[in-house]
Amino acid sequence: MDVFWFIPTHGDGRHLGTNVGARPTTFEYLAQVARAVDHLGYAGALLPTGRGCEDAWVTAAALSSLTARMKFLVAVRPGLVSPTLAYRMAATFDRLTRGRVLINVVTGGDPEELRGDGLHLAHDERYEQTDEFLTVWRGLARRETVDFDGKHLRVTGGKILMPAVQEPHIPLYFGGSSEAAQRVAARHVDAYLTWGEPPGQVAEKVGRVRALAAAEGRSVRFGIRLHVVVRETGSAARADADALIRYVTPETVAAAQRSLAKYDSDGQKRMRELHNGARESLWLRPDLWAGVGLVRGGAGTAMVGDPHTVAALMQEYAALGIDTFILSGYPHLEEAYRFAELVFPLLPLHRTEPTRRGGAIVGEVVANGALLDTDGSRT
Secondary structure: EEEEEEEEOEEOOOOOOOOOOOEOOHHHHHHHHHHHHHHHOOOEOOOOOOOOOHHHHHHHHHHOOOOOOEEEEEEEEEEEHHHHHHHHHHHHHHOOOOOOEEEEEEEOHHHHHEEEEEEOOOHHHHHHHHHHHHHHHHHHOOOOOOOEEEOOOOOEEOOOOOOOOOOOOOEEEEOOOOHHHHHHHHHHHOOOEEOOOOOOHHHHHHHHHHHHHOOOOOOOOEEEEEEEEEOOOOHHHHHHHHOOOOOOOOHHHHHHHHHHHHOOOOOHHHHOOOOOHHHHHOOOEEOEHHHHHHOOOOOOOOOOHHHHHHHHHHHHHHHOOEEEEEEEEEHHHHHHHHHHHHHHHOOOOOOOOOOOOOOOOOOOOOOOOOOOOOOOOOO
């Protein structure tokens, strides 16, 4: 497995839907989260995109100089930037960080936001545009001179003079639940992402995209975006999940759900249908909770439980073909540590252990006279 964390450029705190326990989204705080991700051995971190976030590219570029190993999963939005310019940006980031950029292709599901950014296409037209964008992108990645004349894009003599360093190319990640989106994924991307639906629904998605990719003569990897509330006991985890929405009022839920209902995203619709805005419907199963989706767009479910319960659910998803987990928890700094300490030891991770420069001690010296070995024995 690869486990990624999340850089909360849209805000962070101890509770949802309130300023109680909130913390400022300063660069210093985001740097703390990124350094934790880097130090703890996560594969990298996702940076969200949209008008409610700090810009992902600017933030990732600033954080890259403070980190050494983690990768940055950064969004490009077809229709808001040309494929040639976006590729140059990605290749520059890749060279300057020695291969630490991944691309999250985000077509977008909020028509109001998209119109505000100057994009006035209907749902399926946006995926047509994404298909054209990625056709050009992949030609550039192959070091071709690209001439393309499509319905939405026209490129004449597009080329890249300074290539990326990752081989064979910078990996492309992409999510979308509609048929139009899944056909784009099958044709172009390296990893198809889903939000955290129950395993049965995820299995159906994986099967559809896998079959579509096979018809294109390709194979696709799979990833999932989830929140997590892990504690040493299941009862503590459930209590802390409930505490996340302690200050969420019915009025806040109603306003959030009205806003999310305006999206034309199939994925967002599927997230809303998991609970329909009702608190009594939040527990989809004992280890999967939809409470985040009451007030948050995008990924709305959380794995909840003790370390073995959460690890078992991840293995259940892995058995369906999921090899990449993009996780988050509130607050993101503390939860990055908690998840790594409690669950990492139970997972088969692609993970490079942090280097302990200068023979750094692990844990606390016992009674001013002995160190503990990594297995807890005295040395």
